Amino acid sequence: MNHLLLVAPVLIPLTSLLLALMARRHLALVRAISLSGATLLLLVGIQLVWLAANGTVLSGQVGGWQAPFGISLVIDRLSAVMIAISALVGLVTLLYGVARDNDRFVGRDFHLFIQGLLTGICGAFITADIFNLYVWFEVLLIASFALMALGGGKRRLAGSVTYVALNLFATLIFLLAAGMVYGASGTLNMGELAVMMRSGEAPPGVTPALLLMLLSFAIKAALFPVFGWLPATYHVALTAVSAMFAGLLTKVGVYALIRLVTLLWPEQGLPHTLLLWVACATMLVGVLGAAAQTEVRRILSFHIVSQVGYMVLGLALATPLALAGAVFYLIHHIVVKANLFFIGGVAARICGSERLADMGGLYHRMPWLALLFAIPALSLAGIPPLSGFWAKFLLVKASLDAAVWWAAGIALFTGVFTLLSMNKIWNEAFLKAHPKGDEALQTQLPMRAAWGGMAALAVLTVFIGLAAGPLIDYAIAAAEQLRNPYAYLQPFSTSGGQ
Amino acid sequence: MEWLAAITTGILAGLGLWMLLDRNLKRVVLGIAVLGNAINLGVFTAGRFAGERPAFVDAGQAAAANPLPQALVLTAIVIGFSLFIFALALLKRTRELHGDKTTDSVSAITEQPAPDWHASEHEIDGTGVETRR
Numbered sequence: 001m002n003h004l005l006l007v008a009p010v011l012i013p014l015t016s017l018l019l020a021l022m023a024r025r026h027l028a029l030v031r032a033i034s035l036s037g038a039t040l041l042l043l044v045g046i047q048l049v050w051l052a053a054n055g056t057v058l059s060g061q062v063g064g065w066q067a068p069f070g071i072s073l074v075i076d077r078l079s080a081v082m083i084a085i086s087a088l089v090g091l092v093t094l095l096y097g098v099a100r101d102n103d104r105f106v107g108r109d110f111h112l113f114i115q116g117l118l119t120g121i122c123g124a125f126i127t128a129d130i131f132n133l134y135v136w137f138e139v140l141l142i143a144s145f146a147l148m149a150l151g152g153g154k155r156r157l158a159g160s161v162t163y164v165a166l167n168l169f170a171t172l173i174f175l176l177a178a179g180m181v182y183g184a185s186g187t188l189n190m191g192e193l194a195v196m197m198r199s200g201e202a203p204p205g206v207t208p209a210l211l212l213m214l215l216s217f218a219i220k221a222a223l224f225p226v227f228g229w230l231p232a233t234y235h236v237a238l239t240a241v242s243a244m245f246a247g248l249l250t251k252v253g254v255y256a257l258i259r260l261v262t263l264l265w266p267e268q269g270l271p272h273t274l275l276l277w278v279a280c281a282t283m284l285v286g287v288l289g290a291a292a293q294t295e296v297r298r299i300l301s302f303h304i305v306s307q308v309g310y311m312v313l314g315l316a317l318a319t320p321l322a323l324a325g326a327v328f329y330l331i332h333h334i335v336v337k338a339n340l341f342f343i344g345g346v347a348a349r350i351c352g353s354e355r356l357a358d359m360g361g362l363y364h365r366m367p368w369l370a371l372l373f374a375i376p377a378l379s380l381a382g383i384p385p386l387s388g389f390w391a392k393f394l395l396v397k398a399s400l401d402a403a404v405w406w407a408a409g410i411a412l413f414t415g416v417f418t419l420l421s422m423n424k425i426w427n428e429a430f431l432k433a434h435p436k437g438d439e440a441l442q443t444q445l446p447m448r449a450a451w452g453g454m455a456a457l458a459v460l461t462v463f464i465g466l467a468a469g470p471l472i473d474y475a476i477a478a479a480e481q482l483r484n485p486y487a488y489l490q491p492f493s494t495s496g497g498q
Numbered sequence: 499m500e501w502l503a504a505i506t507t508g509i510l511a512g513l514g515l516w517m518l519l520d521r522n523l524k525r526v527v528l529g530i531a532v533l534g535n536a537i538n539l540g541v542f543t544a545g546r547f548a549g550e551r552p553a554f555v556d557a558g559q560a561a562a563a564n565p566l567p568q569a570l571v572l573t574a575i576v577i578g579f580s581l582f583i584f585a586l587a588l589l590k591r592t593r594e595l596h597g598d599k600t601t602d603s604v605s606a607i608t609e610q611p612a613p614d615w616h617a618s619e620h621e622i623d624g625t626g627v628e629t630r631r
Contacts, residue, residue, distance in 0.1 A: 131573075146584075154595050155610060158596075158605075158608045160588055161523065161604050162604060162605065165585070168581060172530070175538075175541060176537045179537070179540055179541025179542075179545070179567075182544060182567070183543075183545055232608060236608060297612075352614060355611055358614075
């Protein structure tokens with residue numbers, strides 16, 4: 001049973017993809033398969049979180065090949081919660097897509113590629129092998145390319161060209177780094193590599209190769225100074241697609257960074273110092289970039305960049321509390337950011353534009369939408385009862401504990417500016433009157449399923465905020481597991497460490 | 499043999515990077531392909547060329563080549579090929595739509611303000627609405 005659970009996060013979306021492909025002539029059937037696949041994935045995710053919370057770490061070898069030769073799979077607390085949250089965001093994305101698509105072919109392809117994307121994302125979360133991680137990155141990448149270009153049109157294709165070229169480049173760097181790691185160390189298993197690095201007996205070429213790998217993850221995670229591709233492309237995709245990308249794709253890069261850095265450098269070292277500076281620069285540049293934007297999704301895209309900085313700050317400080325803060329931030333951010341993109345998309349559709357100057361009147365005509373926007377927006381800025389407050393609180397406290405007061409200052413400063421950006425969207429899109437008069441708003445939209453999904457994410461944001469205790473406990477336990485990755489090291493503790 | 503492969507990798511990677519930095523989109527995509535091949539060769543070389551016989555079961559213990567780098571590169575070639583084809587298809591469609599051939603014009607189009615909801619009857623606009631009937 002546990003072996004099935006271990007591969008289920010990959011098997012379910014892959015099976016849904018294949019079944020949906022076979023049923024491609026019947027859109028209703030494709031939707032049904034895709035939605036039930038995502039629901040099943042969510043249930044499996046919840047089961048995995050339940051197991052992980054009780055201290056079970058699932059691990060296994062693909063095909064029964066022994067540890068350094070075969071591919072290892074490990075699901076610990078961090079992986080489990082990432083799978084659950086990805087499934088949730090995937091499900092809401094599919095609901096939004098079902099509510100939104102008027103074109104049969106776009107609608108069908110959307111479901112196929114989202115399932116492909118989920119396969120790649122979940123695969124990246126469960127693998128404990130560097131080359132396997134590369135393969136999962138490619139799986140999610142090809143799906144994301146297709147999703148980016150989905151729907152066509154001049155602007156979207158132009159954005160896709162940029163997206164494809166820069167992401168291909170990042171993946172090539174990853175491949176080169178993986179090859180060099182193998183050349184220098186003779187292994188691709190993360191656990192064996194960790195044993196080698198921790199014993200201080202790693203061959204000389206390994207560290208540069210690993211730093212090169214961190215660079216490729218930094219591009220994926222959109223860290224300063226290699227974040228430029230993200231705000232240049234995310235605003236051109238379909239709303240549902242850009243919401244899913246905003247929630248999950250950069251976070252796969254952050255996950256890979258957290259996984260490798262905690263495994264390979266358990267003590268403070270050069271990578272941590274680098275990451276600390278990069279994290280602070282990322283927070284600042286992202287939030288200041290957002291201040292200059294005048295379209296909903298462009299503002300939100302820059303905020304992805306600045307928020308990723310917070311997570312990396314937690315990773316760079318590397319104390320148990322800071323790591324717990326990073327894990328908590330990761331979970332909170334995926335929910336909140338995806339929801340903001342969905343709500344921004346609905347608001348733009350009602351107003352007839354996503355340029356702030358041509359929006360307005362939403363507060364009077366659609367008070368529920370205003371409330372729905374206010375929850376994730378305030379949470380993103382870190383206003384007390386909501387989830388973002390606890391995430392920022394943990395990280396600021398961890399920076400002060402580590403006596404890195406300037407990082408804490410930058411984190412707080414970034415929070416204030418985030419509030420400023422959210423305020424800008426609120427004033428322009430919700431409070432002020434619509435330039436063409438409030439009658440111009442298209443309030444009758446057949447989007448019931450999407451409303452349900454967005455409301456669910458907002459409720460989750462409030463719930464995480466009000467009952468933060470259990471999730472903080474979970475994050476602290478996850479951080480403890482990251483610091484003592486027994487399941488990764490155990491196969492090599494007798495032979496490899498000598 | 500490793501030194502020859504290493505130098506070839508270096509030259510190919512340099513060529514690939516040079517083409518990547520070109521303004522012409524066609525060269526950028528070709529540059530990615532060349533760089534990809536350079537990196538494939540690099541990964542293969544990093545695994546060393548020790549052993550001269552294919553690593554089949556009857557090759558014996560002594561002189562069999564390490565099959566792992568070969569497997570890695572085979573995977574990378576297959577993936578790289580499909581991604582390259584996708585990039586080419588995207589390039590073709592981009593040119594058909596707006597005849598743009600340079601990286602600058604592509605970024606300029608991406609940076610245009612978001613179109614109106616019902617602005618065009620034949621194009622799906624940037625916010626996700628389809629007005630095509």
